[in-house]
Amino acid sequence: MQETRLDTGRIRAARQVIDPIFLDTPLYPCEALEPELGCAVSIKLETANPVRCFKARGTELVASRLADDGSRAAVCASAGNLGQALAWSGRGRGLDVTVVASRFATVAKLDRIRALGARLELVDGDHEMARERAAEIARRDGIRLVEDSLDIETCEGAATIGLELVDTAPSFDAVLIALGGGAMATGVGHVVKALAPDVEVICVQPLGAPAMTHSWRRRRVVTTDSADTIADGVAGRFPIPAVLDDLLLVADDAVLVQEASIIAGMRMLFDHAGLVVEPSAALGIAAILEDPGRFAGRHVVSIVCGGNVDMDAYHRWIDAAPVHRS
Amino acid sequence: MQETRLDTGRIRAARQVIDPIFLDTPLYPCEALEPELGCAVSIKLETANPVRCFKARGTELVASRLADDGSRAAVCASAGNLGQALAWSGRGRGLDVTVVASRFATVAKLDRIRALGARLELVDGDHEMARERAAEIARRDGIRLVEDSLDIETCEGAATIGLELVDTAPSFDAVLIALGGGAMATGVGHVVKALAPDVEVICVQPLGAPAMTHSWRRRRVVTTDSADTIADGVAGRFPIPAVLDDLLLVADDAVLVQEASIIAGMRMLFDHAGLVVEPSAALGIAAILEDPGRFAGRHVVSIVCGGNVDMDAYHRWIDAAPVHRS
Numbered sequence: 282m283q284e285t286r287l288d289t290g291r292i293r294a295a296r297q298v299i300d301p302i303f304l305d306t307p308l309y310p311c312e313a314l315e316p317e318l319g320c321a322v323s324i325k326l327e328t329a330n331p332v333r334c335f336k337a338r339g340t341e342l343v344a345s346r347l348a349d350d351g352s353r354a355a356v357c358a359s360a361g362n363l364g365q366a367l368a369w370s371g372r373g374r375g376l377d378v379t380v381v382a383s384r385f386a387t388v389a390k391l392d393r394i395r396a397l398g399a400r401l402e403l404v405d406g407d408h409e410m411a412r413e414r415a416a417e418i419a420r421r422d423g424i425r426l427v428e429d430s431l432d433i434e435t436c437e438g439a440a441t442i443g444l445e446l447v448d449t450a451p452s453f454d455a456v457l458i459a460l461g462g463g464a465m466a467t468g469v470g471h472v473v474k475a476l477a478p479d480v481e482v483i484c485v486q487p488l489g490a491p492a493m494t495h496s497w498r499r500r501r502v503v504t505t506d507s508a509d510t511i512a513d514g515v516a517g518r519f520p521i522p523a524v525l526d527d528l529l530l531v532a533d534d535a536v537l538v539q540e541a542s543i544i545a546g547m548r549m550l551f552d553h554a555g556l557v558v559e560p561s562a563a564l565g566i567a568a569i570l571e572d573p574g575r576f577a578g579r580h581v582v583s584i585v586c587g588g589n590v591d592m593d594a595y596h597r598w599i600d601a602a603p604v605h606r607s
Numbered sequence: 608m609q610e611t612r613l614d615t616g617r618i619r620a621a622r623q624v625i626d627p628i629f630l631d632t633p634l635y636p637c638e639a640l641e642p643e644l645g646c647a648v649s650i651k652l653e654t655a656n657p658v659r660c661f662k663a664r665g666t667e668l669v670a671s672r673l674a675d676d677g678s679r680a681a682v683c684a685s686a687g688n689l690g691q692a693l694a695w696s697g698r699g700r701g702l703d704v705t706v707v708a709s710r711f712a713t714v715a716k717l718d719r720i721r722a723l724g725a726r727l728e729l730v731d732g733d734h735e736m737a738r739e740r741a742a743e744i745a746r747r748d749g750i751r752l753v754e755d756s757l758d759i760e761t762c763e764g765a766a767t768i769g770l771e772l773v774d775t776a777p778s779f780d781a782v783l784i785a786l787g788g789g790a791m792a793t794g795v796g797h798v799v800k801a802l803a804p805d806v807e808v809i810c811v812q813p814l815g816a817p818a819m820t821h822s823w824r825r826r827r828v829v830t831t832d833s834a835d836t837i838a839d840g841v842a843g844r845f846p847i848p849a850v851l852d853d854l855l856l857v858a859d860d861a862v863l864v865q866e867a868s869i870i871a872g873m874r875m876l877f878d879h880a881g882l883v884v885e886p887s888a889a890l891g892i893a894a895i896l897e898d899p900g901r902f903a904g905r906h907v908v909s910i911v912c913g914g915n916v917d918m919d920a921y922h923r924w925i926d927a928a929p930v931h932r933s
Contacts, residue, residue: 302635307655309628329633329652333881555659555883555914588881
């Protein structure tokens with residue numbers, strides 16, 4: 282494998298810095314999913330922690346280094362999960378955290394960011410506008426801008442998931458990773474390709490927010506004019522070149538899935554696995570649903586990366602199955 | 608503390624025998640619950656494993672010892688979770704497992720028992736009739752009868768949860784434990800009282816199935832003529848004397864909660880923690896809801912012990928909150 286920006290030794294060292302509450306998350310076969318999916322599925326569950334997503338693995342690294350350097354503040358743009366995670370990691374280390382988000386972001390995520398004590402600023406646009414505004418604030422105030430996927434800590438943090446997969450799982454044929462900015466895909470992909478190169482690394486993105494997948498396929502940055510998906514956590518439009526470079530080295534495939542499949546995946550995880558997941562976390566199941574032949578008889582790990590949902594929307598998604606209504 | 612049937616050294620040793628997939632489960636603060644509950648609540652999550660409950664900690668010990676002794680078969684009565692767990696643990700060790708259950712048991716649990724390859728026999732009565740029938744089968748076939756709470760492995764297995772609590776949690780004031788036959792209450796209670804004696808051990812049982820709580824209060828076995836609760840996992844009527852003796856040594860309190868509180872607890876865990884739990888797993892939250900003054904300002908650990916529910920019933924329970932319906 283050619284060299285990515287990541288280093289396996291640094292990723293192992295990162296595990297010593299991250300609060301153990303975010304590490305060694307459950308990894309277990311979910312046989313109840315097999316009849317409908319036609320393959321063995323193991324779940325890597327990233328929702329059973331104080332911020333209900335994997336992002337704190339990265340923000341623990343960021344906040345720890347900031348605190349070591351005597352910094353007092355940081356700012357990030359977030360669809361909601363990075364913001365929660367940075368707020369959590371920063372609070373424990375006395376950092377002032379500012380989060381910039383779209384005013385269309387998931388309300389439950391925004392509420393939790395506020396509850397965790399961060400300053401929340403909303404922009405009247407999408408996530409890309411939030412990124413611009415966060416950069417402005419960082420320049421204005423001279424504070425650290427935490428950029429998801431670009432900043433190596435966010436990738437290294439996510440990459441610790443990969444270490445846990447290769448260290449724990451008996452053997453698996455493929456790992457399905459939600460693809461947005463690329464921190465999780467490049468992080469987990471790096472470790473899997475370094476330590477278990479035969480495992481297929483498959484990134485999954487919504488058809489409605491396909492910028493990184495298009496970029497991966499064309500081997501150059503492709504942006505989109507809009508993003509239209511319920512998977513708010515992966516709805517970027519401007520891929521970061523350095524992250525794409527890494528993704529080109531570690532991903533075996535990048536696939537796009539339809540919104541209906543994402544909803545079906547969420548419902549299946551709820552009905553058969555008892556898991557409340559946000560749309561981004563159902564992308565892996567959606568990919569299996571759209572291409573069952575590809576996975577038939579294989580053992581697939583799906584990373585359930587987050588569970589922060591607005592309950593009104595969640596009820597609409599899962600209640601769409603008439604069989605459950607009397 | 609006077610001596611219970613349990614031994615902390617044996618419980619530590621048990622951790623070496625149990626499949627790690629059932630150990631070191633998530634333990635994390637769930638701050639989103641605090642505003643409504645008025646206290647700090649940490650969740651010990653026992654649902655993210657192949658049988659979605661804690662019972663395999665005990666059946667791993669049972670099945671391992673049976674396999675070591677060259678046994679080929681075992682039978683148990685179960686409301687559904689022990690049966691799933693024994694089926695899982697037995698399958699991996701080539702044991703023939705028979706599970707006897709009430710025909711009124713939770714369908715999802717019965718389906719999973721069958722799917723895991725166990726022989727399932729239904730009785731036309733409640734869990735106590737299933738216990739009688741399992742004992743008959745064991746006598747007839749000369750095979751091991753696995754009796755939940757009476758058999759020390761079931762208590763030792765559950766007790767490993769207690770080890771993880773005292774080893775991991777920074778500090779907590781009370782632990783809330785679902786009380787049925789008493790394996791979890793005596794197991795966790797033993798460890799907590801041995802290693803963190805200042806932590807209050809509070810057992811919680813449904814008002815509709817109060818036999819063990821009445822027994823604990825009167826310090827002698829009290830049976831009931833019926834059990835009427837949605838918390839199927841704890842709906843016994845005939846407490847086991849030896850288990851009661853242990854419970855008298857380790858429990859600081861045993862409280863009874865109403866069905867409406869159990870439903871409110873399930874809904875709260877769904878809405879604010881994204882957790883799908885079975886009624887028994889909501890008993891702890893129900894206890895806080897019924898007596899908030901007792902817990903105000905304290906740090907409470909609630910063991911979320913299982914997540915196996917019939918989805919039809921679950922939808923009825925959680926959908927009772929009109930705020931979520933459009």
